[in-house]
Amino acid sequence: MTATVASETGSAGPAETPLAPSRPVLAQDWRRLVRMGAVGAVAQIFIALSNMPVRLDERLVVKPILSLGYLTLLIVPFAAGHRVGHQIKREGMAVYAAGAHEVAGGAACGAVAGGGVSLLAVLLANFDLREPLVNWSPMLAELLAFGNATWFAVVIWLLIGAAVGGSGGALRVLGPSTRRAVVTMALAVGGTAVLEPLVVDLAEGMRLEALTDRLYAPRGGINWTSALGLAAASGILAVLGRGRVRQAREHVAALEGAKRTRTNLGLIALTGAALVILPLFAGKLTNELLANVGLFVLLALGLNVVVGLAGILDLGYVAFFAVGSYSAAVLTAATSPRINPEMPWLVALIVVVIITGLVGLFIGAPVIRMRGDYLAIVTLGFGEIIRLIFLSDWLSGWFGGSQGITKIPGAGIFGLTSVAGTDPRRVFYLVLAFCAIAIYVSWRLERSRLGRAWMAVREDETVAEAMGINTVNVKLLAFVVGAVLGSFSGAIFSAKVGSVFPNSFLILVSIVILVVVIFGGMGSIVGVIAGSAVLIGVLGGPKQPGLLAEFSEFKLLIYGALLIWMMLARPEGLIPSVRRSRELHQQEMAQDAWLKGQVEDDDGNGGGRAAPAT
Amino acid sequence: MTAANGTGRRPLLETRKLSVDFGGLHALDELDFEVHEGEIVSVIGPNGAGKTTLFNAISATVQLSAGDILFEGESLLGLDPNRVTARGIARTFQNVRLFANMTVLENVMVSQHCRTHQHAFGALFYTPAFRREEAEIRERAEEVLSFFGSRLVGYRFDQPAFTLSYANRRRLEIARAMATQPKLILLDEPVAGMNPVESAELTGMIGRLRDEWGFAIVVIEHHMDVVREVSDRVVVLDHGTKIAEGDYAEVSNDPLVIEAYLGHGADAS
Numbered sequence: 001m002t003a004t005v006a007s008e009t010g011s012a013g014p015a016e017t018p019l020a021p022s023r024p025v026l027a028q029d030w031r032r033l034v035r036m037g038a039v040g041a042v043a044q045i046f047i048a049l050s051n052m053p054v055r056l057d058e059r060l061v062v063k064p065i066l067s068l069g070y071l072t073l074l075i076v077p078f079a080a081g082h083r084v085g086h087q088i089k090r091e092g093m094a095v096y097a098a099g100a101h102e103v104a105g106g107a108a109c110g111a112v113a114g115g116g117v118s119l120l121a122v123l124l125a126n127f128d129l130r131e132p133l134v135n136w137s138p139m140l141a142e143l144l145a146f147g148n149a150t151w152f153a154v155v156i157w158l159l160i161g162a163a164v165g166g167s168g169g170a171l172r173v174l175g176p177s178t179r180r181a182v183v184t185m186a187l188a189v190g191g192t193a194v195l196e197p198l199v200v201d202l203a204e205g206m207r208l209e210a211l212t213d214r215l216y217a218p219r220g221g222i223n224w225t226s227a228l229g230l231a232a233a234s235g236i237l238a239v240l241g242r243g244r245v246r247q248a249r250e251h252v253a254a255l256e257g258a259k260r261t262r263t264n265l266g267l268i269a270l271t272g273a274a275l276v277i278l279p280l281f282a283g284k285l286t287n288e289l290l291a292n293v294g295l296f297v298l299l300a301l302g303l304n305v306v307v308g309l310a311g312i313l314d315l316g317y318v319a320f321f322a323v324g325s326y327s328a329a330v331l332t333a334a335t336s337p338r339i340n341p342e343m344p345w346l347v348a349l350i351v352v353v354i355i356t357g358l359v360g361l362f363i364g365a366p367v368i369r370m371r372g373d374y375l376a377i378v379t380l381g382f383g384e385i386i387r388l389i390f391l392s393d394w395l396s397g398w399f400g401g402s403q404g405i406t407k408i409p410g411a412g413i414f415g416l417t418s419v420a421g422t423d424p425r426r427v428f429y430l431v432l433a434f435c436a437i438a439i440y441v442s443w444r445l446e447r448s449r450l451g452r453a454w455m456a457v458r459e460d461e462t463v464a465e466a467m468g469i470n471t472v473n474v475k476l477l478a479f480v481v482g483a484v485l486g487s488f489s490g491a492i493f494s495a496k497v498g499s500v501f502p503n504s505f506l507i508l509v510s511i512v513i514l515v516v517v518i519f520g521g522m523g524s525i526v527g528v529i530a531g532s533a534v535l536i537g538v539l540g541g542p543k544q545p546g547l548l549a550e551f552s553e554f555k556l557l558i559y560g561a562l563l564i565w566m567m568l569a570r571p572e573g574l575i576p577s578v579r580r581s582r583e584l585h586q587q588e589m590a591q592d593a594w595l596k597g598q599v600e601d602d603d604g605n606g607g608g609r610a611a612p613a614t
Numbered sequence: 615m616t617a618a619n620g621t622g623r624r625p626l627l628e629t630r631k632l633s634v635d636f637g638g639l640h641a642l643d644e645l646d647f648e649v650h651e652g653e654i655v656s657v658i659g660p661n662g663a664g665k666t667t668l669f670n671a672i673s674a675t676v677q678l679s680a681g682d683i684l685f686e687g688e689s690l691l692g693l694d695p696n697r698v699t700a701r702g703i704a705r706t707f708q709n710v711r712l713f714a715n716m717t718v719l720e721n722v723m724v725s726q727h728c729r730t731h732q733h734a735f736g737a738l739f740y741t742p743a744f745r746r747e748e749a750e751i752r753e754r755a756e757e758v759l760s761f762f763g764s765r766l767v768g769y770r771f772d773q774p775a776f777t778l779s780y781a782n783r784r785r786l787e788i789a790r791a792m793a794t795q796p797k798l799i800l801l802d803e804p805v806a807g808m809n810p811v812e813s814a815e816l817t818g819m820i821g822r823l824r825d826e827w828g829f830a831i832v833v834i835e836h837h838m839d840v841v842r843e844v845s846d847r848v849v850v851l852d853h854g855t856k857i858a859e860g861d862y863a864e865v866s867n868d869p870l871v872i873e874a875y876l877g878h879g880a881d882a883s
Contacts, residue, residue: 047755224717307660337803351824435864440738444738445734448732448734448737448748449727449730449733449748449751450737451745452724453724453727455724456716457715458792459715462711463707465675465703466675467790467794468696468729469696469724469727469728470728579715579716582776583715589774593777594777
C-alpha cells in the first residue's frame with residue numbers, strides 16, 4: 001500500500017499547460033540577455049587567464065577541428081545561450097513555444113559573451129599586465145587570434161560566440177526526443193575524446209587496439225571521420241533506446257516488496273561482478289585509477305557515517321586516515337624508526353583499527369559535546385594537530401618527521417599474495433573488499449536502533465536527548481565508526497604507496513572527502529560512491545591523477561565551480577538519500593501531499609477524507 | 615487501575631523547594647509540587663508563570679538553582695535528560711518538535727531507544743536477538759500509534775512526519791512520549807492550536823492514557839474546559855510560586871487565582 005502512495009507522489013508532474021505561440025524574434029528581455037552575456041564574458045576572460053586554454057591546447061578532442069583548450073572557452077557561450085532562453089514556469093503565466101526567438105536570443109547572448117574574449121584579445125595586444133596576471137602571455141594572444149591579427153580575433157570571437165550561443169538556444173527548439181539524441185551524440189563524442197586514455201587502456205586489455213587505432217588519431221584526439229560515425233551511432237542508439245531506461249526504472253520502482261528486493265540484489269550482484277571482472281581487462285592506468293577511487297570511496301563512506309548519518313560536520317577527517325596510515329606503517333615496515341614489529345599486514349590491521357578507534361574516542365570525547373559551527377572548527381583544528389604531530393621533531397624518533405616512513409612492505413593476505421602499489425590490480429581488489437565491508441557496515445547500521453538514534457540526533461539533538469537517547473555516546477560511536485573506516489583506507493594507502501609522509505595528510509584531503517560526500521549526496525551510499533567516481537575518478541584526488549590528467553592543475557578550480565553549481569541546482573547531491581531530499585524539499589513535498597489530499601483537513605471529524613490506498 | 619491515591623503514600627514525583635533562576639529572574643521560586651501514581655494534574659497560570667520551566671526542570675533541560683526533584687523517592691539531580699527519560703518521565707513540547715524528516719513509525723521507534731539494548735554488534739551481524747528486538751520495537755510502535763485510531767496507522771507509517779496535519783503532529787508527539795514506556799507523562803499544551811472538536815477528543819484520550827496505560831499525567835493547559843474535564847487536581851502557578859491548589863471548582867473560585875489572571879482590582883490604588 002505504501003508503494004502505491006509513493007508512486008502516486010512520484011508521478012505528480014507539473015500540469016500540462018498549452019503552449020503560447022513563439023515570441024517574435026526581437027521581443028527579447030534585453031537586460032537579462034546582456035546580464036547573462038556579461039557573466040559569460042567575465043567567465044571566459046577568467047578561464048582564458050587561468051591558462052586553461054593554452055595548457056590544454058595540445059590535447060585534441062576532434063582532430064583537426066577542436067582542442068580541449070578551445071572547448072573550455074566554447075562551453076561558456078553555449079551555456080549562456082542556452083540558459084538565456086529559459087522560461088520561468090509559474091502557474092497562470094503563459095509558456096511560449098521555443099522558436100526563432102530563442103535562437104536569436106542565444107546568439108545575441110553568446111555574442112556578448114564572445115565579446116569578452118574579443119576585449120581580452122585587444123587588451124592583450126595593447127597592454128602588458130604580466131606583472132599581476134602571470135598568464136598574460138603572447139601565447140594566449142596567439143591562441144585567441146588563431147595565429148592571425150588582433151582584429152581577426154575580435155571578429156572571430158564575436159562570430160563564434162554568436163554561433164555557439166545560437167546553437168545553445170537552438171537546443172531549446174528541438175523536441176524532447178531529438179534533444180536527447182543530440183545531447184547523447186555530443187556526450188558520446190566528447191566523452192570518448194576526453195576519456196581517450198581510459199578507452200585506449202581498456203581496449204588494450206581487451207585486445208581491441210585495432211578499434212582505437214581507427215578511432216583516435218596517432219597523436220591524440222578523435223579523427224573527425226570517426227567522430228561523425230560515433231555521433232551517428234550514438235544518435236541512433238538514443239532514438240532507439242528512447243524511454244526504455246525510464247520504463248525499466250519505473251518497472252523496478254513499481255515492483256512489490258520481495259520481488260523488488262530480489263531485483264535490487266540482482267543489480268548489486270551484477271555491479272559487483274562487473275567490478276571484479278573489469279580490472280582483468282584493464283591496464284595498469286585504469287586499475288591505478290580504480291584503486292584510487294576505491295580508497296576515496298572508503299574514506300567517503302567513513303565520513304558519510306559521521307556527516308551524513310549522525311550529522312556531525314567533521315572537517316578534520318584526514319586525521320584518521322593519517323593515523324591509520326602511520327600506525328600501519330610503523331607496525332609493518334622494517335625501517336620504522338623506533339619500533340618495528342614487522343607484523344603481517346592483516347594482523348597489523350587489527351591493531352590499526354584498535355589504535356584509530358581509540359584516537360577517535362580521544363579526539364571525539366571533547367569535540368562531541370560541542371554543536372554546529374564550533375564543532376566543525378574544532379575538528380578542523382584536530383585534523384591539523386594530528387598532521388603536525390607526525391611532522392614534529394618531538395616525535396620524529398617514532399614517525400620520522402618530515403622524512404616520513406619509507407619502504408613499507410605490501411599488504412600480505414594470509415601469505416597468499418602481497419598487495420603493493422606495483423600491482424594496482426591487486427590493490428583494487430583489496431580496496432574493493434574493504435569497500436564492500438564499509439558499505440555493509442553503513443547499510444546495516446543505518447537500519448538499526450543506532451542508525452535511528454543518529455537520525456534523531458541529526459534532526460534535533462535536544463529532543464533526541466529528551467527522548468532517552470544518550471546523544472554523547474551515540475555521536476561518539478559515529479565518530480569511532482567513521483575513524484575505523486578511515487583507518488582501513490589509511491592502512492591500504494600506506495601499503496600501496498609504500499611510504500607515508502606528513503604532507504600526504506593535508507587539510508585539503510579532508511576538504512576533498514567532504515566535497516565528495518556533499519557532491520554525491522550526504523547519507524546516501526550510492527551517492528557517495530558516485531561522487532568519488534566523478535570527482536576522484538574523472539578529476540583526480542588531492543595528489544592522485546584522474547582521468548582528465550590534463551586538468552589536474554585546475555582541479556580545485558573545477559571542484560569549486562562544480563560545488564557551487566551543485567549547491568544551486570541540486571543541493572541534495574548527485575544521488576541523494578530519500579531523507580536528505582526530504583530535508584531540502586520539505587515544503588514542496590508537504591504541499592504536494594496536501595494537494596493530493598493526503599493530509600486531512602483539520603476539521604477533526606474523524607480524519608477528514610478517507611485515506612487513500614489503505 | 616491502581617488503588618486511589620492514598621494520602622499517606624509517597625508521591626510518584628515530588629519537587630522540594632525547587633528554584634530556577636534566569637539571571638535575576640526567579641522563573642521558579644521554592645516550588646513544592648507533587649504528583650501521585652495514576653493522577654492527572656493540571657498546571658495552569660498566566661504566561662510567564664513558570665509552567666514550562668517546571669517541565670524543563672523535571673526533564674533536566676534547565677539547571678536548577680536550588681531544591682530537589684524526587685522521582686519514586688530518588689533524586690533526579692545531576693541526571694542528563696536521557697537518564698530522566700530512562701527513569702520513566704516522558705514529555706511533549708509546547709511548540710511541536712517532531713523529528714520532521716523521519717517517518718511516523720521511525721519517530722515512535724526511535725523513542726524506544728532507552729528501553730532497548732541491541733548495539734552495533736547485533737546490527738552488523740544481524741543476530742537473532744537483533745531481529746527479535748527490531749520486531750518488538752516495530753510492534754510496540756504500531757501498538758502505540760493505534761491508540762489514536764486510524765489516523766497514524768497504515769500508509770501513514772511510512773510518511774515523513776512533516777506531511778502530517780497539525781493535530782496529527784500533536785498526536786504523534788504524544789505517541790512518541792508513550793513509546794518511551796514512562797510512568798509519568800508531561801504534556802505541554804496538548805490541545806494548543808486544535809479546533810474544539812479535536813481538543814474534546816484529545817481530552818478524552820488524556821483520560822484513557824491514565825485508565826488504559828496507567829500513566830500519571832501532568833498537563834499544562836490554557837483551555838479551561840480541558841482542565842475541568844481531565845484534572846484530578848489543579849495547580850496554579852504565578853511568578854514561579856504556587857498560588858493555589860485543589861480541584862477545579864476550588865481553584866476557579868480562588869480570589870488569588872482570579873487576581874493572577876485578571877490583575878489587581880481597584881484596591882491597589
